[in-house]
Structure formats: C-alpha cells, structure tokens
Amino acid sequence: MRARHPTRRTVTDISELSKAYQTLLSTIEAVEPRIAEATRSELADQRDSLKLIASENYASLPVLATMGTWLSDKYAEGTVGHRFYAGCQNVDTVESVAAEHARELFGAEYAYVQPHSGIDANLTAYWAILAHHVEMPALEEFGVKNVQALTEADWETLRARFGQQRLLGMSLDAGGHLTHGFRPNVSGKMFHQNHYGTDPETQLLDYDAVAAKAREFKPLILVAGYSAYPRRVNFAKMREIADEVGAVLMVDMAHFAGLVAGKVFTGEEDPIPYAQVVTTTTHKSLRGPRGGMVLATQEYAADVDRGCPLVLGGPLSHVMAAKAVALAEARTKEFQTYAQAVADNAKALAEGLLTRGGKLVTGGTDNHIVLLDVTGYGLTGRQAESALLDAGIVTNRNAVPNDPNGAWYTSGVRLGTPALTSRGFTTSDMDSVAQLIDEVLRSTTPVPTKDGKPGKAKYDLASDVAANSHNVAGGMLQAHPLYPGFEL
Template structure:
C-alpha cells in the first residue's frame, strides 16, 4: 500500500468513525483542512504537523492514567507509557544536545510553571514550599500572594516586557507568574528596536532577581544568551529561556553558540508545535541539578501526562533529527527575511528594521489602522495573521498597532523567497486599500479587493499543496 493510500485511508476512516457519532464534528474537522489548504497561514506560532505526528495522537494511549515518572507511576499497567515517554526523552535530549529532558507538560504555559516551581523549590526551604501546597491559590488575595512571596524570600523575576515581545507567562499580573514573582521588565532600545544588554545588566544589578527570563513571542531578532547568562551569574540569578517560538531554529542548528539557549541557560522551556512542527504540547530541558525538581512537575503543577501527545512528541523529535529539518529551519529564516524585505521595499514599517528569525512585526499605524483592523482586513482577504503590540504601543494589547507574521507554516508547504515577495505585495494591497472605521475595530475595504486578493492567495498556494498524501474526499 502506498503512502498516499495509507494516510488517506487512515484519515478517512477516522472521520467516518467520528461522523457516525457526531457528524457536525467530522464536518468541522474536514472544513478545517479545506480552510488551511486555501489560506495563507502567516501566524508565527502555527505550523503543520506531519500525518505521522497527527496520527500518533489519535489512539488508545489517550485512555491511560500515568501520573509519576518513568518507572515510578502511581497507576499500574503503564509499561507502554514508560516506553513512549522514554523514547520522547531520548529523541529530545539528542535533538537539542540537552543533559535532561522532561516531556510531560501539556503546553508552553505548563512548561513554564514547571520551570518556575522547580527553580523556587531548588532555592527555598521545605517549610515555605509546604506553605504553598496548603493554599488554595484560586482564593488568594494580592496581600496573601505578597506574603507567600516573602515566605519564598520575596522572589523576583526579570523578563522581557510585553510590548517589546515578551509573553504573559514571563511575570505579568494577569498570569499566575505575575503573582508568584515580583516582576520587572526589560525592553528594547527605542532607536534600534533591539535588546540593550547594557541596560539589562544595570537593571539586573539594581533589581537582583531570582530568575532572569530570556525568550519571546514577538521579538524579531536573535538573542545573545551567553551575555544574558553572564548577567544572571553576576547577580546570582537562575537563567531560564522560553524558546517556544524558535525551538525549531535551535533544533535545526540555525541558532548556535551564543544564540543557543540549551548551551547557555540553567533551564529551557518550549512548546512542541510552532517552528518545531510537532503536536500541541510542551517540554522542559535543564541542567542535572534541577532535574529532580523538574520531575516533580506532576503533581506540583501538571495533571496526568497525556501519553498520546508524548507519543506524537517522540515522532516530531525523531523527524527533527533528520538532516532535512536543518534545511527547513534555514529556509524559515530565509523566507522571513525575504518577506520583511518585500514589505519594507513597499513602504511598510518593520519593527527593528528586519528580522533574524521566523517572525516579522509590522507597525500598521503607517496605514492609519489598528492591529485589529489590519488583522481582520487581511483575514477577509485570505491572509491569516494576528495583531500584536509593538514597542511603546499607544493602542495597548487588545487593539494594538502591530501585525505579527511568521514563515514556519508556509515554509513547510514549500514556498520560497520568491513567493514571499508575492505575499508582501498581496499584504501591501490589502493594507493600503483599507480605511479605518468609526472605532478601533471597524474598517472599510472594498469587497472586490478582498475577493481578488483571496483568489490570488489561493492561486499562489495551488503549486504548494498541503498534505498532498491525504485525500479525505
């Protein structure tokens, strides 16, 4: 049986089984494939997992409870889960050249929480740790959180600000990390849009954080993790990197040396989708001295591990260890830089003047639009992006003044630098044809323009079929 027949048969059969119980769900799944095939997916945090990764998630491993770690479970009959987790760990360690890997986190946020609690538990005495375990965190007031932080030594975190490209889980108040830690942010230089390491060093010396967090969700440049580790060592901080967005560039050896977080940080977290092209999930990589605390992620932070997702992580890690993945990772950056250049040549304002990684951040104020207006106008035209704050954003985090775009997904489909220039032209057409409406969300765009661009987007994608080995019709 050919690969085409095997994969098509597998997905057709799965949909038929679902349709027999709830046809609306089967229809929604099928429609999602159609929509993704026909639209330009430029969301920097999305990708396309392989059929092998997707199929690894849809099986009876989902039925097992397996709290604990390999060989030390709180449930019987976990021998196959042990095998799956051990293989995922094996591939994860080899892929990233990491001394220790923990593949149980269900998401990037979960991975970050595992890391934070591991750092705290490694630093504090047992009575303080017991105190948090006895509290119902959902009922705690700000004053009680302050008291708890004091019990942990009034712990502090220094992380990248949201408008500079940081993430909510890097110590901001709406997230639990902002309650666990007294947080201060570092930003970017106003002139260059890039990290000012001298200013970061001075802030760290003055603030004396327990944790310095590197990594980002909307920063379009490389980060020098060697310098950040030096700063952390100078102030006695644990250096943690959240590489969720750029893990594929690390795995593909595009980021090496000073720019490799595994080689420079005490502890590194990631998602397993995004540029890594695996299932939705998380992982933690750390130095041996933190391994025992990381292993306590379940039950400290996590519920029972999702064995079927760990199976898919193992498959994705194995795929990323193949030589062709390094070529893929480099093409992500080549495409991102080509897209940035194409937009810049057409008059767009690209934050920081360009990109070193998989994402591009555009200031759409130049077009008289908010990020929300631009996002919807592009979506109506078959171009899927997401609005995002930019440094010193006057519109805040909801409406924003920026659009974040990324190239991992379209690179998976095989599009190259020439197609990126065509996409830049399509985006330019939409953004220059859109007029702001009566609110920060409303806009006016001639339907003929959006229909024409959507048609051109579909035509562009025709030569780069998505899941060409899968036919569910």
C-alpha cells in the same frame, strides 16, 4: 532549496493514509457528525488560507495519527519507572523515547516531555528553580484553600513568606510572553517581578541596560526568550548577566525551538549551552503536536521531575508519543533544510514589506518573525488583522514597543513563516505575499465611531481587493498544496 514537508510521501503512502483517515472520520461521524464535519472543514480552511501566524504550523500526518491511539486511555502520573499507577510499561517506553530524542536533538543533559503546553512547561520550570533554591513552606500553613480567591494583598504576603522570590523577564510590549511575569498571569503573582525592554531608538535588546536592571533588581530568575521579538538573542551575554547577579538563567525558546533544532541558531545564539533551564512548546517552528517540554542541566533534573504532581496531573501519553515522532523527524537533514528556509523566508517577507514602504519593528528580522507596525497605513492592529483575514491572509495583531493602542487593539501585526515554509513556499513566494499584504492594508480604511472620533476596530475594505487577494493567494496555495495527494 525548497524545504520538503515530511508528509510528501509516495503516492502509495498517501493513498493508504487517506483511506485510514477517511475510515477514522466515518467512525466519528457515526457518533457525532458535527465533529466530523468540523474536522473536515478545518482541513479545508487551512488549505485555503495563507497561514502567517508565527505560533502555528502543520504537523506531519504520522504526528497527527500518533495522537489518535489508545495511549490516551492510560493514566501514568509520576515518572519513568516510578508511576502511581500499575501497567505503565508502554508509557515508560513512550516517554523514554521522546526524552531521548529531545536530549540528542538539542544536546541537553536532561529532558522532561510531560508538560501539556508552553505555560505548563514554564510553571514547571519556575517551581523547579524555586524548589531548588528556596525553602518553601506549604500553602496550607497560610490557610490557603482556593488560589483563585486570593487578593493581590494575599499574593504579596505569600511572596514575602516564600522568600520574596524575584523574576526579571522581557516586557510584553517589547516582545516577551505573558508567562514572563505579566501581572495578570500566575507568573506575575508567584514572583516579585520586573521587566527589561528594548532600546527606544533601535528597538533591539540593550544588554548593558538589561545588566543594569538586573544589578538593581537582583532577580532569582532571569528569563530570556520572546513571543514577538524579530531578532536573535545572545545567550552568552544573558548568562554573564545572570551569573553576575547570582540568578538562574531560564530561556523560553517556544517560538524558535525549530531554529535551534535545525542548526540555524548555533554558538551564542543556541540557549542550551548557557541556560540552566530551557522551556519550549513542541509545535510552532518545531512542527510537532501541541505540547510543552523542559530541558535542563542535571543539577535541576530531580526538581523538574516533580512537575507531576506540583503543576501537572497525569501526562498525556498519546501526545508524548506524538512528540517522540516529531522529534525524530526534527533530527533529520531535511529538517535542517526546512529550518533554514523558515529564516530565509522571513527575511524575504521583511524585505518585501520594506521595499513597499512598510514599517517593521527593529527594521527587519533574523528569525521567523516579522512584526509590522501598521500605523503607517492609518490602522490599528485589530483593523489590519481583520482586513487581512477577509482577504484570506491569517495573522494576529500584536503590540509594538510603547504601543499607544494597548494590548487589545495594538498597533502591529505579527507575521511568521514556519507554516507556509512547511507547504514549500520559497523566498520569491514570500515577496508575492508581502505585495498582497501591502495591497490589502493600503486598501483598508478605518471607520470612525458614531461621534466621529477615530475608531479602533471597524474598517472598510473594498470587496474587489479582497476577492483579488483570495484569487492570487489561491494560486500560490494550489502550487504548494497542504498534504499533497491526501483526500478526505
């Protein structure tokens, strides 16, 4: 069954929405025409390319429209009913409705919808857990005025004084996120951190190995979740590991929240019944505005509520309103159909690449991510990403486990199906997309550096191959228009 995007409305609806957006852009144009033009161009670019970036999607027109209101003009630091500014009664309504939809959609005891991004959500969660479990002295006691000026030795001293809090998360090259304890990120400076990886042979999570690492390291927080791992996680097993070592299980479901909301991930693959704290973004597979959210058990509710002022300033009330609209959309049967189609399309894309000789990390997928190892084409991830973009296919390069090319050039390309599924692409379409990707990469050759050594960035793609890819992709995109009937 084709997943119907929530913008596939009646002709009358689309006509009225088009007029409203035309008026909006004309108003902007009168003040700064370059911004209006860039906005129109962005819609055109998104309509004319195969978007396979796993962390991107297309929000509905009602979600987009909700962000462009005077709710943006209101400061509302604090929480519902307890603000530091007067006149926040309407913001209270907006935040309450968004939190209500989040709780009902995911079956969570508590929802905090203020975070501006996934990183903000993770920082809020980390500090909430620390505040709940560690008696922390104030930074002022150490004479800290500028956190940015702290040296690594300073951070080591602070971690020790704060209780030597420990965090164990998935390593970056195995598919984890930089906020899961990556040292250059603030999460890697807040915590004495360590990482678990995947099995060297299967590239799958080895729960026995995770448990052994947890017993050895004894973390306060065990982080589960991923940014580029193409498989599902058994959160019941992760909770068993956390309980054994006395850790709090925190799950970052930013990438797969839509699959949880859409009931594709259920039982032990649904993190809500097992994790004390769950974070997410509200875009990606959830198909809402760019923003973040924290779900938690009641035990941590009061601590998470301190996200402002501990991590956040004033919440973005217009974005919270858009979150409420997107979460309401996600509570429909239609969204469940969409979520299942996302997973089905990812599987079809993976099978299409495999049948053409592609090499996939873990050998396939059972979520929305396909991680293609491009070394079989003789390319680096950067070369493959750039060549595909030349051919009208938008992806992002990504490290693979034990990547010899590092995190900048990489050896892989991450592909995701949420956005194309929103346009109505089916499993047969995804096989055609796989064929295009394979043809482009087979027609791409690396260009050596001046000294004759293998280059990691430059490449050569035949112009006729790029043109053919654009033509074929254009036919598929025309068959599945973005915001059909909507014109600027």
